[in-house]
Amino acid sequence: MNLTLKIWRQKGPNDKGQMVDYKVTDISEHMSFLEMIDVLNEQLVEKDKEPVAFDHDCREGICGMCSMYINGEAHGPDRGITTCQLHMRSFKNGDTITIEPFRAASFPVIKDLVVDRMAFERIQQAGGFISVNTSGNTQDANAIPISKHAADQAMDAATCIGCGACVATCKNSSAMLFVAAKVSQYALLPQGQVEATDRVLNMVKQMDDEGFGNCTNTAACEVECPKGISLENIARMNREFLKASL
Amino acid sequence: MVKLDSKVPKGKLADKWTDYKNHIDLVNPANKRNIDIIVIGTGLAGGAAAATLAELGYNVKAFCYQDSPRRAHSIAAQGGINAAKNYMGDGDSDYRLFYDTVKGGDYRSREANVYRLAEVSGNIIDQCVAQGVPFARDYGGLLDNRSFGGVLVSRTFYAKGQTGQQLLLGAYSAMNRQIARGKITMYNRHEMLDVVKIDGKARGIIARNLLTGKIERHSAHAVVIASGGYGNVYFLSTNAMGSNTTAAWKIHKKGAYFANPCYTQIHPTCIPRSGDYQSKLTLMSESLRNDGRIWVPKHKEDVTAIREGKLKPTQITEENRDYYLERRYPAFGNLVPRDVASRAAKERCDAGFGVNKTGEAVYLDFKSAIQRYGKEQALLHGNQSPSKEEILKLGEAIIEAKYGNLFQMYEKIVAENPYKTPMMIYPATHYTMGGVWVDYNLMTTVPGLYCIGEANFSDHGANRLGASALMQGLADGYFVLPYTIGDYLSDDIRTGEIATDTIEFEEAEKEVKERLEFFINNKGTHSVDYFHKKLGSVMWSKVGMARNEKHLKEAIAEIKEIREDFWKNVKVTGSLNEFNQELEKAGRVADFLELGELFALDALHRNESCGGHFREESVEKEGPQKGEALRNDKDYTYVAAWEYKGEPSDAVLHKEQLEFKDIELKTRSYK
Numbered sequence: 001m002n003l004t005l006k007i008w009r010q011k012g013p014n015d016k017g018q019m020v021d022y023k024v025t026d027i028s029e030h031m032s033f034l035e036m037i038d039v040l041n042e043q044l045v046e047k048d049k050e051p052v053a054f055d056h057d058c059r060e061g062i063c064g065m066c067s068m069y070i071n072g073e074a075h076g077p078d079r080g081i082t083t084c085q086l087h088m089r090s091f092k093n094g095d096t097i098t099i100e101p102f103r104a105a106s107f108p109v110i111k112d113l114v115v116d117r118m119a120f121e122r123i124q125q126a127g128g129f130i131s132v133n134t135s136g137n138t139q140d141a142n143a144i145p146i147s148k149h150a151a152d153q154a155m156d157a158a159t160c161i162g163c164g165a166c167v168a169t170c171k172n173s174s175a176m177l178f179v180a181a182k183v184s185q186y187a188l189l190p191q192g193q194v195e196a197t198d199r200v201l202n203m204v205k206q207m208d209d210e211g212f213g214n215c216t217n218t219a220a221c222e223v224e225c226p227k228g229i230s231l232e233n234i235a236r237m238n239r240e241f242l243k244a245s246l
Numbered sequence: 247m248v249k250l251d252s253k254v255p256k257g258k259l260a261d262k263w264t265d266y267k268n269h270i271d272l273v274n275p276a277n278k279r280n281i282d283i284i285v286i287g288t289g290l291a292g293g294a295a296a297a298t299l300a301e302l303g304y305n306v307k308a309f310c311y312q313d314s315p316r317r318a319h320s321i322a323a324q325g326g327i328n329a330a331k332n333y334m335g336d337g338d339s340d341y342r343l344f345y346d347t348v349k350g351g352d353y354r355s356r357e358a359n360v361y362r363l364a365e366v367s368g369n370i371i372d373q374c375v376a377q378g379v380p381f382a383r384d385y386g387g388l389l390d391n392r393s394f395g396g397v398l399v400s401r402t403f404y405a406k407g408q409t410g411q412q413l414l415l416g417a418y419s420a421m422n423r424q425i426a427r428g429k430i431t432m433y434n435r436h437e438m439l440d441v442v443k444i445d446g447k448a449r450g451i452i453a454r455n456l457l458t459g460k461i462e463r464h465s466a467h468a469v470v471i472a473s474g475g476y477g478n479v480y481f482l483s484t485n486a487m488g489s490n491t492t493a494a495w496k497i498h499k500k501g502a503y504f505a506n507p508c509y510t511q512i513h514p515t516c517i518p519r520s521g522d523y524q525s526k527l528t529l530m531s532e533s534l535r536n537d538g539r540i541w542v543p544k545h546k547e548d549v550t551a552i553r554e555g556k557l558k559p560t561q562i563t564e565e566n567r568d569y570y571l572e573r574r575y576p577a578f579g580n581l582v583p584r585d586v587a588s589r590a591a592k593e594r595c596d597a598g599f600g601v602n603k604t605g606e607a608v609y610l611d612f613k614s615a616i617q618r619y620g621k622e623q624a625l626l627h628g629n630q631s632p633s634k635e636e637i638l639k640l641g642e643a644i645i646e647a648k649y650g651n652l653f654q655m656y657e658k659i660v661a662e663n664p665y666k667t668p669m670m671i672y673p674a675t676h677y678t679m680g681g682v683w684v685d686y687n688l689m690t691t692v693p694g695l696y697c698i699g700e701a702n703f704s705d706h707g708a709n710r711l712g713a714s715a716l717m718q719g720l721a722d723g724y725f726v727l728p729y730t731i732g733d734y735l736s737d738d739i740r741t742g743e744i745a746t747d748t749i750e751f752e753e754a755e756k757e758v759k760e761r762l763e764f765f766i767n768n769k770g771t772h773s774v775d776y777f778h779k780k781l782g783s784v785m786w787s788k789v790g791m792a793r794n795e796k797h798l799k800e801a802i803a804e805i806k807e808i809r810e811d812f813w814k815n816v817k818v819t820g821s822l823n824e825f826n827q828e829l830e831k832a833g834r835v836a837d838f839l840e841l842g843e844l845f846a847l848d849a850l851h852r853n854e855s856c857g858g859h860f861r862e863e864s865v866e867k868e869g870p871q872k873g874e875a876l877r878n879d880k881d882y883t884y885v886a887a888w889e890y891k892g893e894p895s896d897a898v899l900h901k902e903q904l905e906f907k908d909i910e911l912k913t914r915s916y917k
Contacts (some may be wrong), residue, residue, distance in 0.1 A: 012824065030520045030909040032659075037527055038775075045773040050819050053312065053827055057486040059526045061655065063317040063412055079656070085658045111825045112455060118434070121314055125426040129419035134298040134724045136366070142333060147386025147555065155380040155405055158412060161314055191378050228727045 001093035007052055007101045010109050013116075017109065019098075019169040030168050033076060034059060034066065036088055050204060053112040060228060061085040064161030067111055067168070069100040074165035074224045082226045102168035106175070106211045106230050117164050119210040120178060126198040126206035128182045150188045153194040154198065158229045166221035166229075174212030177221040179207050180237035181229050189239050197244040204241055248620045250503070250887060250902045253685040254358040260340075261909045266686075267729055271736035274588035278303035278741070281735050282466040282680040285792040286438045286493045288315030288421070290414055290716055291699025292472030293724025297420035300429035300494035302728060302782045304735075307464055308421070309433045309453060311488055311830075315583070316418045319474060320488040320719060323410025324531035324652065326392065327716040329367040333405060334391050340364040340398045345909060346397045347714060350583055351707020352877060353680070353911050356885070356904065360706045366725040367717055368782070370821055371403055373724060377416040381405050382883055394712035395532055395581045406694045407531050407652045413716055417723070418803060436462070437830065438493045439758045441500050441695065442750050448497075450751060452758045456830060460824035461759055467735055468549050468694045470727065471497055472719075475678035475700040477510065480780020480790075481635035481840045483675035484516060484529040490834035490869060491841050494682050494701050502690035503887035503900060505703035506680035507841065508849035511710055511858050512791050513676030513792035514587035517659055518607040526672040528659060530610070530652055532712040535580045537645065538669070540587070540667035541567045542599040542608050557670050559609055568798060570594055577890060578916040585709045585858045586916060587873075588673035592791050595672070602670055613670035616641035643907045673791060677715060679706040679858065680848070683887040683902075689732035691887075698722035703885065708857025766822055770815035781805060781835070781842055794862040798850040802895065809839040833858050836889045843894035848886055851899065854878035870917065879911050 002025045010017030024040050031039075038114040041051035057065040066083040068077035076086040091097065099113065132138065160181035167175050169221050183200050186192025192199070215234055222231045269715035273281065285296045288310040296308040310318060327328040343364035348355055371389070375416050377382065381422070382390040391400040407410040424430040436457040442450040442465075450465035476491035477483035484888050498504045515530045541551050544566050551557035572579045572588055582590075591608050594600070601607050620641025624632035642665050646653065653664050660670070681691050684704055686775045690697050701718040706714065743871040812835070818828040855864040855875035866877045885902040 017349075028521055028523065031913065032525070034751050035523050036355070036527050039523060040777065042430065042773060045819055046818060048817075048819065051828060053825060054652050057312060057317055058319060058322045060484075060528045062408070063312070063319070063486065064314075064321075065312060065317050083657055085655070089661060117313060119421075121425075121432075121434070125422045130376065131423060132373075132418070132420075132709050133301045134294075136369045136373075136725055136727070138369070138376045140389050140423055141331070141371045141381075142472055146383055148383045148385050148777070148891065151380050151383040151387075154378075155382075155412070158380050158405075159408060160522075161830040162314065165468065167575040184734055185380065186378050189378050191376060193610050229445065229700045 001029070001088070001091065002049070003027060003091065006021055006096060007053070007113070008113055011111065013108060013110055027088055031060070032084060032087045033070070033086040033088065034084050040055045053114050055114050057136045059084040062161060065165040067115060069168060070205065071098050073170040073244060074102065075226055078235055079223070080226060080228055082161070093234040095134040097106055101162055104167045104173040106173065107164060107167065117162070119212070120164065120175070122210065123175070123179055123203055124182065125204045126204040127195070130186065131195060143212065144190050146189060154185045154188040157181045157188070157233050160229055161227055163226060165224045165226060169220045170213065170218060171218060171220070173214045174221070175207050175210070175212040175228055176215040176234050176237070177225065178232070179203050180233040183237045183240055184233040187236060198238060200237065200240040202245050250683070250900050251685060251689060252356060252902055257277070259358065259361050262358055263365055270729065270733040273732050273739060274480055274734050275303050277739040277856045279305070281305065281738060282307065282743070283731070284464060284466040284469045285309070285472060286451070287318065287472035287474060287699070287701070288472065289318035289320035289472060289474055289699060290410070290417060290719030291701070291723045292470070293414065293417035293421055293474060294317065294720050295698060295727050296430055297417060297424055298728045298862035299731070301467060303879055305572060306424070306430045306431050306863060307433065307466060307577040309436045311435065311437045311456060313434050315421055315432065315434070316415060318414060320491050320716070322529070323413045323487065323716055323774060324407040324529065325394065325533040326400050326404035326409045326713040327370065327413060327720070328394070328711070328713045329371045329403060329717065330364055331368050331371060333389060334400045336399045338401050342399065343367060343401065347705070347711060348909055349912070350711035351709050351916055352905065353879070353883070353906065354506070354856055355707030356667050356704055357906055360725065363705050363718060363721050365719045369725055370720045374416050376451060377419060379405065379412045381417045386548045392533060393536060393581065395535060395583050395587070397916065398710065404533070407533065407649055410716060413720065417720070438901060439496065439740070440754045441497050441835065442754045443500060443692065444744070444748065444750050445625055447693045450578045450746060451724065452751070452754050457825050459826065461755055463746040464748045467738045467741060468731055469698065470696040470698060470731070471682065471701050472699045472723070474700050475681065476838070477675045477678055479781065479842050480675045480785045481778050482524060482786070483526050484513060484527050487526060490837070492696070492834050492837045495837040495841055497682065497690065497692065497695060497697070499890050501692045501890070502695060502697070503683040503889055504681070504844065505683035505885050506708070506848065507888070508844040508859050509582055509677060509708045509851060509857060510675060511677040511678035512588045512673045514584055514591055514673050515610060515671045515689065516604055516674035516676070518670055518672040519604060528655065529668065529674070529676060530656060530671060530728045531649070532584065534610060534649060534652065537611040537648070538612050539614055540578065540580055540608055540610055541569045542594045542601060544568045544608060546598060549601060550598055550767055553603055568599070575916045577597065582916045583709060585713060588791055589860060591673055597819055603833065608671045608672065609668035612645055612664065616665070619644035677710055679703065679708060679710055683885065687733065688727055689730070689734065694734065696727060697738065698727055700758060708859055727882065758870070761833070762822055762829065765816065765818040765829055766820070768816055768818065770817040772815050773817055774835050777808060777816060778831070778838070780808050780837045780840055784808070785842055786843070789849055792860050792862055793849050795850065798846050801846040802850070805836050805839065809843070812836065812839055840894050844888055844897055847897065848888065852882060852886065854882045856882070871913065873917065
């Protein structure tokens, strides 16, 4: 298929960006979206032009590195996937595709489609851990039984890949789903109880300090989340936060 | 010349590690504050090491090329992690895990290292559970286990099909705690481009800030390389796009020996290639072989009909299917080790039975498992005579609970529903057992320079068993290196901070800068990927799943040609002092072009078949094992450690003889 791409080009963090049009031809429906961008970049290099910078690494939907806002949706039109798992069969010959970086004040653009997600790092550093040293004589892993239900729910929350689609897609640029996923994982496990109060207060404070917006229960984040992290986690975090604040 | 000394402690195998720990020198907590350690890479090995060393009180500087340590490629490991907990009561023990690992590695690993690995495996699970890693549990609330290829017990702990992700996030959380305390300084989006040696010891690195292009000097009392494997030498592999050999190769050029580069794991269950544009391959976890049965049609006319789209795999009846693994290896069936399963798939496809258009695919079928689980579930639900539809529904629900994310991944890539039609799979490069040579302390041949995780060579011999990579990465990082490095650093308590304004740093920095400037100024004719793809194609066709002298010699000559062409004609756009992904790739591919040649040279010199290294000249000529790999213990029971001497082909071979005192060398049979 032949496509027109409208891509956000921005030289550096302090430069002014603009949308630029490109044409790509003979794109196979079996290609992944990023392989289609590879084809474009190969063309650009061939013509001594600078290729489009974009973040990507594992290309199997788990590292959380790839981003991109495609036709107005984080990770593009398909559901439950990252951009690297989006395939060209989701598009048709003659389509015009608009590709922008994730947009949020707390995710400044570095170059073209690459954004800075260090705010997420700082939130995790504020409390996204259980304080246990490595010793070799931690108690036996089976010493505390954990109900299968709680363990499964904790696992569902823990599958967050930290890509930032929830923030990019939220009209308030809220990071609640991201923070709630971590808070929930530990809130559901006995090991997480000891530090539960400090954790939720510190992580929420850091989230606010980073300038992320508030949650107004639109649930767009849940729809766009490549890992299907449930909105229930936000409710759980709110409960944890309330409990900790009393 | 450095003499290879494995430094394996004396004494009984089971007592070595305990005795060692009891007698090494320690650094007192006050002195640890004055010691800096650099860790390159933040996967399971690097992340675990960085966190643990910081907990102990050292000042850690950790580096990763991604925007966060959480994105290291350990994240993509799916199936699980082995540990000799014997929670299932099926007779497992440290010795059995040790035995399986040595046997699985085809008797080409170092006995003492492997035993230590088995010994600390249980601690890993304890540690991860304490960190909040949500492993799968049974209804009683205890940890669940599953079975993996090449073993007869269930010792694999898992978190759905995302075990690597959960373990890495555990190590990442431990790192975050130390970053918050200021004990780890984290350098995201940085790439190490050389190691700096002072008086023969590793004392720092030169790194490039990938965002600004700035070249930085960082000093430390010891440097730890945890940069992963070199599978991307094949261009197409299951590794991440950025996975590279640069850190490992740079230290090799500065004196660290490189061991067994030809030991590569070709994983049997990956999604087949679909076209020339392909940028990477996707693994389908080996855990699928617990429930999936692998087959191709028995008759060529069915193969042709399938390729032409006239016949569907579900229309082929049982008697017309060739479940070739069950046929050839009745004892292990679909759970033979990875190298055996991969070669068997290649054998069928080479014989013309491949089931997709490229002729390189076999089926992985879940129909039997869905039926089996469906019937079992119906009974559990009190339904004595379930209908076909009920069985299917219940069975599919179990498969979904076990492998849901993998099935979804497959469906997104291939656009076929694997619950209804068999998956198509084909082998792909997945893991490299070879790597930087290290002694029992995990130290390379350069004092103060360590190498851990996939980047080193030590534990998996010629073939790695499933669910053992995560075990080794975490064992090295959490439980081995933090001890062994202390023994070395105890001599450094009076050294003080290492200055970076010395001639050694200056020279290393100059060399790095000159190379980067060369790339930008070369203005050649072809992109970096053009050369990488050419290298990959030679590697896959001539140094791939089956190797022979003729092809290996050709490969060595061809790789040399590609390398010369690269240095003449490579084109890198953009400039030095900016975020420049083409420039990053150029440096990595330049190193792959050297490593690839050493890889082929090592494969050529090892004229035996062992593990992932299969030489067509070395097969059983007769008997029940006819055509199977033939190992040559008399001539090749050693580690091949290569010393850099300029051109890759000038490398000098050093041998570490392997001794097996606690295990008998046998022919690996899975029949």
